[in-house]
Amino acid sequence: MNDELRDPLGPASDGASVDGSPEGGAEKEEGHLPVMVDEVLETLAAAAGSLQIDATLGGAGHSERILQASSPDGRLLGLDADAAAIARAQRRLARFGTRAVLRQANFRELAQVAPAAGFGAVDGLFLDLGLSSYQLGDVERGFGFRAGGRLDMRFDTSRGRPAADLLATMNQAELTALFHKYGEEPFAGRISRAIVETRVTAPVETAQQLAALVERAVPKKPGGRRIHPATRVFQALRIAVNDELGALEAGLAASLVLLRPGGRLVVLSYHSLEDRIVKRFIAAEQHGCVCPPAVPVCVCGRQPRLRSLGKSRTPSTAEVQANPRSRSARLRGAERVAA
Numbered sequence: 229m230n231d232e233l234r235d236p237l238g239p240a241s242d243g244a245s246v247d248g249s250p251e252g253g254a255e256k257e258e259g260h261l262p263v264m265v266d267e268v269l270e271t272l273a274a275a276a277g278s279l280q281i282d283a284t285l286g287g288a289g290h291s292e293r294i295l296q297a298s299s300p301d302g303r304l305l306g307l308d309a310d311a312a313a314i315a316r317a318q319r320r321l322a323r324f325g326t327r328a329v330l331r332q333a334n335f336r337e338l339a340q341v342a343p344a345a346g347f348g349a350v351d352g353l354f355l356d357l358g359l360s361s362y363q364l365g366d367v368e369r370g371f372g373f374r375a376g377g378r379l380d381m382r383f384d385t386s387r388g389r390p391a392a393d394l395l396a397t398m399n400q401a402e403l404t405a406l407f408h409k410y411g412e413e414p415f416a417g418r419i420s421r422a423i424v425e426t427r428v429t430a431p432v433e434t435a436q437q438l439a440a441l442v443e444r445a446v447p448k449k450p451g452g453r454r455i456h457p458a459t460r461v462f463q464a465l466r467i468a469v470n471d472e473l474g475a476l477e478a479g480l481a482a483s484l485v486l487l488r489p490g491g492r493l494v495v496l497s498y499h500s501l502e503d504r505i506v507k508r509f510i511a512a513e514q515h516g517c518v519c520p521p522a523v524p525v526c527v528c529g530r531q532p533r534l535r536s537l538g539k540s541r542t543p544s545t546a547e548v549q550a551n552p553r554s555r556s557a558r559l560r561g562a563e564r565v566a567a
């Protein structure tokens with residue numbers, strides 16, 4: 229598989245390699261297992277009394293551990309765009325009382341939401357990108373190939389356009405560009421043609437329909453495939469529906485405003501489109517100066533605002549065995565430096 233797409237459905241996509249569906253397996257019963265949790269805690273270094281932000285609560289597994297690590301008086305602001313995640317996190321984190329403050333919000337609005345919640349200068353900001361196993365397992369949301377409900381894919385179902393709308397309204401060239409850009413799909417042209425031809429008679433409305441259409445549109449691979457042929461198309465649609473890469477850029481930019489000197493940014497990404505943005509952001513902010521190479525002496529005056537906390541990390545073999553959905557994770561961390 230192209231390294232650009234290590235695991236196109238993100239943390240919860242493991243089943244795709246086995247039975248052509250991202251659902252199923254032990255994790256469905258257990259909920260969402262937090263990924264690289266020890267490494268995240270080590271990198272965040274959340275101490276007693278500190279202020280932390282978990283901008284992607286999901287099942288609140290990481291948040292719970294951050295609150296434990298920052299006992300007895302550390303406080304955490306938890307965000308998720310998904311109302312169901314907030315409701316679940318409220319139950320899980322209830323025992324921490326006022327130490328946990330939860331808000332339904334998109335982390336692209338972090339620079340406004342966090343100060344309004346009393347988290348204007350924080351010691352840690354954590355992002356665990358993509359979708360949770362709860363979302364993948366909810367057949368009404370359309371994230372998984374087997375989902376029979378309308379193809380929605382929005383993290384926040386009160387805003388934006390569901391994936392089925394994009395499939396119904398975008399023209400063939402736009403669909404091809406989308407599958408190329410966000411899925412790096414080699415058969416983007418064939419798939420978009422099949423969508424446009426199919427919708428003349430009946431709309432492509434469910435995840436099941438789309439998965440079956442893609443399966444028919446792409447050539448069979450001798451010896452079978454490691455991932456479902458629709459994996460890249462599903463990834464592309466999900467990224468587009470939620471403007472995931474735009475939100476990531478805005479969330480990273482907010483970290484510069486919100487982190488105190490010495491505060492830490494920790495990001496878990498699950499495919500190279502995300503990881504590249506994180507990597508480049510940290511590298512650029514570590515460098516500071518943006519003068520062209522031809523300029524002998526810096527005239528821009530920009531100072532470094534981050535210090536990288538070293539090379540990216542990936543899960544241990546033991547974790548991947550215990551939680552195959554962690555296998556594509558990549559962790560990066562950086563520390564805010566005084567400008």
Ligand SMILES: C[S@@+](CC[C@H](N)C(=O)[O-])C[C@H]1O[C@@H](n2cnc3c(N)ncnc32)[C@H](O)[C@@H]1O
Nearest residue numbers: 262284286287288289290308309334335356475
């Ligand atoms: C991988 S899960 C997080 C899992 C969590 N760390 C845990 O331990 O259970 C990602 C979560 O981030 C949320 N999310 C994704 N993009 C978001 C955004 N731009 N703003 C807010 N929440 C987002 C999703 O709704 C999902 O619940």
